[in-house]
Amino acid sequence: MEIYSLLQHYWWFIISLLTGILVFMLFVQGGQTLIYSIGKEQPERDRILGALGHKWEITFTTLVTFGGAFFASFPLFYSTSFGGAFYVWMLILLVFVIQAVGYEFRKKPSNLLGERTYDFFLFLNGFLGTLLLGCAVGTMFTGGEFVVNRNNIVNTVGQNVISVWQNPLLGLEALFDYRNVALGLAVFFLSRVLAIHYFFNSVSTKKIRAKAKRPLLISSIGFVVSFLTFLISILFSSGVTYDPLLETFLREDFKYFINMLELPIVSSLLIVGVVAVLYAIFIGLTKRSDNAIWFSGAGTIVTVTMLLLLAGYNNTAYYPSLSDINSSLTISNSSSSEFTLTVMSCVSLIIPVVIWYIWYAWKKMGRYNNKSSDQSNYKK
Amino acid sequence: MFELIDWSRAQFALTAMYHWIFVSLTLGLGFICAIMETIYLRKGKDPKWKSATKFWMKLFAINFAVGVATGIILEFQFGTNWSNYSYFVGDIFGAPLAIEGMFAFFMESTFVAVMYFGWDKVSDRFHLTATWLTAFGVVLSAIWILIANAWMQYPVGMEFNLQTARSEMVDFFALVFSEVAIVKFWHSIMTGSLTAAVFVTGISAWFLLKRRDVDFANKSIKVASIVGIIASIAVAYTGDKSAVQVASHQPVKFAAFEAIYEGAESADLTLFGFLNSDKTLHNDEEVFNGEWKVESLLSFLAFHDMGSFVPGFEDLVYGNEERGIMGADEKMERGQFAIEQVRRYNQAVKSNDLETKNEIIGLFDRSTEEGMAFHDEYFSYFGYGYLTSPDEIIPPIGLVFYSFRVMVGLGLYFIFMFIAVLWLQYKNILGKYKVVHYILIISIPFVYISSQAGWIVSEVGRQPWTVQDLLPVSASLSSINSVNVITTFFIFATLFTILLIAELKIMFKQIKIGPQED
Numbered sequence: 029m030e031i032y033s034l035l036q037h038y039w040w041f042i043i044s045l046l047t048g049i050l051v052f053m054l055f056v057q058g059g060q061t062l063i064y065s066i067g068k069e070q071p072e073r074d075r076i077l078g079a080l081g082h083k084w085e086i087t088f089t090t091l092v093t094f095g096g097a098f099f100a101s102f103p104l105f106y107s108t109s110f111g112g113a114f115y116v117w118m119l120i121l122l123v124f125v126i127q128a129v130g131y132e133f134r135k136k137p138s139n140l141l142g143e144r145t146y147d148f149f150l151f152l153n154g155f156l157g158t159l160l161l162g163c164a165v166g167t168m169f170t171g172g173e174f175v176v177n178r179n180n181i182v183n184t185v186g187q188n189v190i191s192v193w194q195n196p197l198l199g200l201e202a203l204f205d206y207r208n209v210a211l212g213l214a215v216f217f218l219s220r221v222l223a224i225h226y227f228f229n230s231v232s233t234k235k236i237r238a239k240a241k242r243p244l245l246i247s248s249i250g251f252v253v254s255f256l257t258f259l260i261s262i263l264f265s266s267g268v269t270y271d272p273l274l275e276t277f278l279r280e281d282f283k284y285f286i287n288m289l290e291l292p293i294v295s296s297l298l299i300v301g302v303v304a305v306l307y308a309i310f311i312g313l314t315k316r317s318d319n320a321i322w323f324s325g326a327g328t329i330v331t332v333t334m335l336l337l338l339a340g341y342n343n344t345a346y347y348p349s350l351s352d353i354n355s356s357l358t359i360s361n362s363s364s365s366e367f368t369l370t371v372m373s374c375v376s377l378i379i380p381v382v383i384w385y386i387w388y389a390w391k392k393m394g395r396y397n398n399k400s401s402d403q404s405n406y407k408k
Numbered sequence: 409m410f411e412l413i414d415w416s417r418a419q420f421a422l423t424a425m426y427h428w429i430f431v432s433l434t435l436g437l438g439f440i441c442a443i444m445e446t447i448y449l450r451k452g453k454d455p456k457w458k459s460a461t462k463f464w465m466k467l468f469a470i471n472f473a474v475g476v477a478t479g480i481i482l483e484f485q486f487g488t489n490w491s492n493y494s495y496f497v498g499d500i501f502g503a504p505l506a507i508e509g510m511f512a513f514f515m516e517s518t519f520v521a522v523m524y525f526g527w528d529k530v531s532d533r534f535h536l537t538a539t540w541l542t543a544f545g546v547v548l549s550a551i552w553i554l555i556a557n558a559w560m561q562y563p564v565g566m567e568f569n570l571q572t573a574r575s576e577m578v579d580f581f582a583l584v585f586s587e588v589a590i591v592k593f594w595h596s597i598m599t600g601s602l603t604a605a606v607f608v609t610g611i612s613a614w615f616l617l618k619r620r621d622v623d624f625a626n627k628s629i630k631v632a633s634i635v636g637i638i639a640s641i642a643v644a645y646t647g648d649k650s651a652v653q654v655a656s657h658q659p660v661k662f663a664a665f666e667a668i669y670e671g672a673e674s675a676d677l678t679l680f681g682f683l684n685s686d687k688t689l690h691n692d693e694e695v696f697n698g699e700w701k702v703e704s705l706l707s708f709l710a711f712h713d714m715g716s717f718v719p720g721f722e723d724l725v726y727g728n729e730e731r732g733i734m735g736a737d738e739k740m741e742r743g744q745f746a747i748e749q750v751r752r753y754n755q756a757v758k759s760n761d762l763e764t765k766n767e768i769i770g771l772f773d774r775s776t777e778e779g780m781a782f783h784d785e786y787f788s789y790f791g792y793g794y795l796t797s798p799d800e801i802i803p804p805i806g807l808v809f810y811s812f813r814v815m816v817g818l819g820l821y822f823i824f825m826f827i828a829v830l831w832l833q834y835k836n837i838l839g840k841y842k843v844v845h846y847i848l849i850i851s852i853p854f855v856y857i858s859s860q861a862g863w864i865v866s867e868v869g870r871q872p873w874t875v876q877d878l879l880p881v882s883a884s885l886s887s888i889n890s891v892n893v894i895t896t897f898f899i900f901a902t903l904f905t906i907l908l909i910a911e912l913k914i915m916f917k918q919i920k921i922g923p924q925e926d
Contacts, residue, residue: 083521085476086518093506093509093510095509096507096508096509097509099505100507103498107487107492107495110491111488111490111492111886114488114888114892122899125480128473129474129911132469132474133470133910137921138914140910140913140914178573179573179751179754181750182573182754184747184794188883189887190492190495192887198888364498365499365572365576368499368500371577375503378510378511385518389519389521392529392530392534393521393526393529393530
């Protein structure tokens with residue numbers, strides 16, 4: 029494999045891993061959707077939001093880094109998807125803005141909108157944030173309606189935009205594809221499952237455990253059904269393949285199923301990830317185990333990472349164009365230059381240090397666990 | 409009539425301006441908190457220093473949250489509203505943004521939680537480290553976006569790739585250590601420190617005025633005034649450096665600072681003037697209805713030489729052969745020629761015309777003499793090829809001219825203000841004068857106005873370019889209908905305004921509550 033191609037694969041792996049970590053960190057959002065069930069009463073609500081309040085910034089930062097890394101490594105995707113699927117991304121941004129202030133303002137006196145409004149902001153962020161991010165990731169399999177023409181840049185009059193979205197709904201049309209919705213729902217339910225596992229591990233009281241039983245069951249079933257719907261539908265769907273020898277794109281039936289067969293390590297790890305999540309769901313439901321979060325967390329990261337590798341590796345268009353197959357984006361035709369990817373790869377060596385200090389800081393903070401509640405810090 | 413380009417610019421300006429309100433404060437307040445916490449530990453855990461630290465941390469956290477929230481929109485807006493721009497410069501601009509996420513955002517978001525929630529959970533030393541790391545994280549997060557912004561003002565370390573039809577990075581260190589980036593970084597960081605210093609001093613003055621928590625107020629002013637005097641002098645120094653760079657690299661922007669229509673040797677500095685709204689490039693009206701000038705000072709400030717020539721709009725738009733200044737009309741022709749070569753290359757690829765293809769590849773190869781000459785004489789003006797009229801290179805003069813004066817005037821005011829505060833402190837009479845307290849309180853909005861004016865000077869002044877000389881805003885947009893941007897503009901305008909009001913109400917309340925001992 030040429031160095032440039034290796035770098036492109038490396039950066040697709042990094043993007044996939046970041047997406048995996050982001051979906052895992054969405055347990056914060058999942059927890060926010062439980063404030064009207066587990067957190068129906070004020071002490072429980074304060075307790076769970078107090079615990080999530082330590083982590084929301086990391087989720088937020090992961091989303092920002094995901095965006096930045098995509099911009100840097102695959103700028104054509106960034107300009108095509110963000111500039112085209114305008115409303116989906118704007119909605120995602122909007123619900124993340126209200127989350128940031130939700131945590132900080134909800135308990136503060138004179139907060140203008142009242143605690144209940146900020147709590148609703150958090151709920152909205154939890155529900156729409158997960159659903160829309162899931163749908164957006166779904167389009168990496170199902171595609172979008174766009175046309176890319178690099179030659180447009182030389183048009184000094186008329187259309188000079190390189191990536192042009194063809195559907196007037198500007199991305200909202202993705203919500204009409206059941207596969208995107210299925211993935212959106214899967215992310216939504218998974219985030220709730222992860223949140224409850226996190227609560228078992230760190231803020232669990234008898235009351236919270238008792239109240240979590242029903243939402244955990246519903247979310248677990250919801251996740252399994254929606255995820256399997258997505259997975260099966262994708263495995264039986266066609267995908268877009270790029271033939272590097274003929275330099276042509278072609279639509280191929282069962283593309284993702286074929287990828288699973290041709291990428292045995294990826295598919296094996298995908299199965300391991302799914303099994304880990306299912307095992308976590310099982311021990312969460314039957315034993316309400318404190319350890320469920322480790323299995324569901326690791327399983328989520330591995331599953332999502334491998335899913336995206338299936339979408340991008342093996343000459344697959346990770347963003348198929350439904351309007352013009354030749355406009356489809358692959359990791360080779362949409363990446364940054366070799367030089368930029370090399371620089372970024374050197375910089376990415378810092379990632380283990382980042383993970384280390386996050387782990388170290390959390391460990392230090394966790395010595396006095398959240399069971400004692402941190403709400404005092406939120407008050408006044 | 410506002411068009412897509414105007415709405416897209418308005419939306420970006422709206423987000424950037426709101427973002428800067430919160431970020432400018434946290435840039436400096438983080439360090440003030442860290443200094444106070446260090447003093448607290450050094451003074452044998454004096455609880456008064458601890459309560460002072462915690463009070464300012466609370467205000468830091470309120471601002472930090474909204475800063476983070478508005479920041480994410482800025483990042484994604486590059487893609488949503490400026491799709492062509494994201495593609496054209498993504499190879500260069502994206503890298504600092506990604507590095508920012510990896511280096512800085514994780515650092516600040518991890519340690520801000522420790523700083524805010526960790527008082528009774530981690531050791532004193534670890535907490536202090538977390539506070540310092542949060543402050544450094546905030547600064548680090550500014551470095552990379554400022555490097556990216558500096559590159560847009562002064563594009564270096566890049567080449568145009570014919571195959572991909574975009575600019576690509578070829579020298580990372582040229583980008584990171586560009587002279588413009590270094591000055592811009594220090595100017596912005598020092599502006600943030602100045603904002604925080606004025607903010608802390610002003611709020612502390614309110615406590616002095618109310619004669620409550622006087623010890624806390626004096627302690628806070630002690631730290632803030634030292635930060636303030638250093639920052640205000642550094643802002644002036646880096647501002648001067650920045651102006652010299654603008655005079656060399658962005659002469660049209662510099663002409664807008666001073667509303668210079670006709671260039672001159674030993675050019676006068678207009679301290680203040682009232683612009684004549686009837687004046688255009690095409691008539692002989694007076695530039696000012698009244699002005700106050702200092703002879704030859706502008707030449708000195710621009711080039712550190714009293715006799716140097718400072719070009720005006722007429723020289724820059726129509727050219728000045730005598731001075732060796734190429735006009736925008738000539739640059740437009742050269743830009744169109746460069747664009748035409750890219751067009752020819754695309755056609756040659758399509759028709760498999762190897763001869764033409766190789767000829768053009770040779771033109772864009774900067775390792776050869778021919779390529780270097782083509783770059784300097786034609787490609788450097790690539791963006792001019794998109795312009796329809798030479799006078800499009802002139803930014804909105806009035807906005808830049810007045811903003812510049814507001815920025816500089818208030819910048820000088822803050823130097824004198826902090827000298828006065830330090831002197832009154834030294835004489836131990838700061839608590840006596842109510843009028844001083846009022847002035848310090850009133851100065852808080854001034855520092856925000858001056859820093860916003862600074863960004864207006866910088867960003868409006870470089871219009872019509874997103875990337876200086878290479879890509880105009882008109883060629884940077886997304887292909888969306890303006891109604892979509894209008895919709896999101898008003899949604900964000902409403903949301904940001906509500907958040908700002910909420911934030912102010914919360915801050916006022918927190919200030920009223922005041923510092924509290926454990």
